[in-house]
Amino acid sequence: MAPAIAPAADRHVPAIAALIERGFARYVAPDTTERGQSIFRAVASGESIGRRLLTGDVGLVALRGERVVGFLEMTRRDHIILLFVEPALHRRGIARHLLRAVLPYRRGTTITVNAAPGAIAAYRALGFAPLGAMETKDGITFLPMALSVPR
Ligand SMILES: CC(C)(COP(=O)(O)OP(=O)(O)OC[C@H]1O[C@@H](n2cnc3c(N)ncnc32)[C@H](O)[C@@H]1OP(=O)(O)O)[C@@H](O)C(=O)NCCC(=O)NCCS
Numbered sequence: 579m580a581p582a583i584a585p586a587a588d589r590h591v592p593a594i595a596a597l598i599e600r601g602f603a604r605y606v607a608p609d610t611t612e613r614g615q616s617i618f619r620a621v622a623s624g625e626s627i628g629r630r631l632l633t634g635d636v637g638l639v640a641l642r643g644e645r646v647v648g649f650l651e652m653t654r655r656d657h658i659i660l661l662f663v664e665p666a667l668h669r670r671g672i673a674r675h676l677l678r679a680v681l682p683y684r685r686g687t688t689i690t691v692n693a694a695p696g697a698i699a700a701y702r703a704l705g706f707a708p709l710g711a712m713e714t715k716d717g718i719t720f721l722p723m724a725l726s727v728p729r
Pocket residue numbers: 601602605606660661662663664667668669670671672673674675691692693694696697699700701703704
């Protein structure tokens with residue numbers, strides 16, 4: 579069943595932060611130094627997410643009933659800074675639904691992401707292409723990728 583997609587609200591933020599922490603610990607932290615983990619956790623804390631949502635980032639949640647099962651955050655510069663789906667619900671189209679919901683508002687732009695190694699295949703399947711080679715910054719390894727959204 580397709581998830582409902584809705585703008586992230588204040589009341590969702592604790593569940594979003596918990597969802598990200600579960601996914602991060604399992605899929606991203608193993609490729610990330612301790613320093614990288616603490617930098618990421620500062621960016622992905624509920625407080626930071628709540629602040630960015632008030633200052634121009636777009637946040638969307640995927641919901642099953644009232645339960646948050648996915649989250650996408652995009653900056654005003656069309657950069658995806660967070661995209662996480664509940665681990666038990668991977669590969670059921672939730673990330674695709676989240677991305678589809680923002681595309682009509684980003685026509686003619688290029689959406690970028692620093693893809694975690696474990697997420698590269700998913701981003702490729704979603705239409706993103708590498709912008710260069712793998713990079714490591716502040717202990718976080720990623721592949722810069724981009725998706726051109728047609729007009
Ligand atoms: C990356 C992530 C958000 C994808 O979410 P998802 O809901 O499982 O993705 P979807 O089911 O919408 O899949 C979208 C496409 O990617 C493909 N895909 C998803 N995961 C994949 C994987 N591990 N390997 C290969 N392809 C994959 C799907 O098959 C689908 O393509 P298709 O429609 O052509 O079959 C999810 O795996 C996740 O939360 N990972 C951990 C956190 C993370 O690394 N986030 C990214 C940080 S940059």
